[in-house]
Amino acid sequence: MTSLYEHAGGDEGLHRLEELFYDKVLADPVLRGVFPERRPHHVEHLTWFTAESFGGPGRFTAELGFAHIIDAHRGLRITDEQRARFEELYLEAAEEAGLPADQPFRTAVRSHVEFGSRVAQQNSHAETDEQLHPLRSVPEWQWPKE
Template identity: 70%
Template sequence: MADETLYEHAGGTEGLHRLEEHFYASMLADPLLQPLFGAGRPGHVEHLTWFTAESFGGPDRFTEELGFAHLIDVHRNLRITEEQRRRFVELYMAALDVVGLPDDGPFRDAVRSHVEFGSQVAMQNSNATTDDELHPIREVPIWTWDADKAGR
């Protein structure tokens, strides 16, 4: 597995698109998370797919087409709570099973680490009242198999 990226292990863009499509639908149906997303946004599944693909060692389409500032902007003023953050992680991990992504421990540990980190950043940015309160990350983090050290 060491030579294979998380992107490749997940089935590339196709596998990640299936994941993000199911995950996004589950968020829109969830009473705790739906208020953050309203009726949904066209293109959101594709943007999630691009972000995850890039984070997992795939193409850098998110950075090239949207940029990290977009990610900060879409989370500003959402006021994400810890309860919503935890539910986000729970639904994401459940979506892995539903769409049949690999269930080996190293992959699941890396994905959980990625989603925990990302949801913490999103929560911090969503509650920031000044730019100084934003999380310092300003580029898509690249995640690896070493879940304890990835992306930071």
Template identity: 70%
Template sequence: MAHESLYEHAGGTDALHRLEDHFYAGVLADPLLRPLFGAGKPHHVEHLTWFTAESFGGPDRFTRELGFAHLIDVHRHLKITEEQRRRFVELYLAALDAVGMPTDRPFRDAVRSHVEFGTQVAMQNSHAATDDDLHPIREVPRWTWDGDQTEG
């Protein structure tokens, strides 16, 4: 398993698209999170899929087609609360089960740490009044089986 990427273990782009599609539908239906997402955006599932795939060791399409600055921009001024951040994590982890993602502990632990980290970054960036207040990460993090992230 250590030689297999999280992307491969998850089942690749198609499996991650199913995950993000299910998750996004849940977010749009959730009264606590709906204010952050509004009515939704047509390409959001696709962009989430690209981001997760790249983070998990798959193709770098998110970086090539959108770039990390896009991620910063979409979170700025949302004023994400800790309650909303925790709910996001909860729905994401539930979506793993709903779409039949691998259930082994190393995978689930890596995904949890990835989502926890990402939601912390998003929450910080959502409250940033200036660029100096932003989280310092400026590239899609590459997640490992140990739950560590490395930039680029």
């Protein structure tokens, strides 16, 4: 079976998604506290993370390591409103990026961003390592079960 990474169009498709998404969050007043300014390499790192999670190359783990994403979210204190807006903008960006619109793929994308935003939110409120979400590696996302 084709991986989610291949179905999305590989790095090219995922980079298009992440670039559109990043532009959206930077301009969004609800997410201003989470994304206050454009950071170099952020789109690239988002692309690496999604690519690896969807069955593509393991660059995120090799180049940055999962601790990078934990550290990036610590102290942000992401609200439920911000988490929901993040998910909404991500799904809008997937549509605008021209990613495949078939239901199984879109279900996988939705579940991926919902899970990831919940992990990020939990980690953003953690004051100790014990309060962090137990996930310590890039999750391997799969096609939804029929």
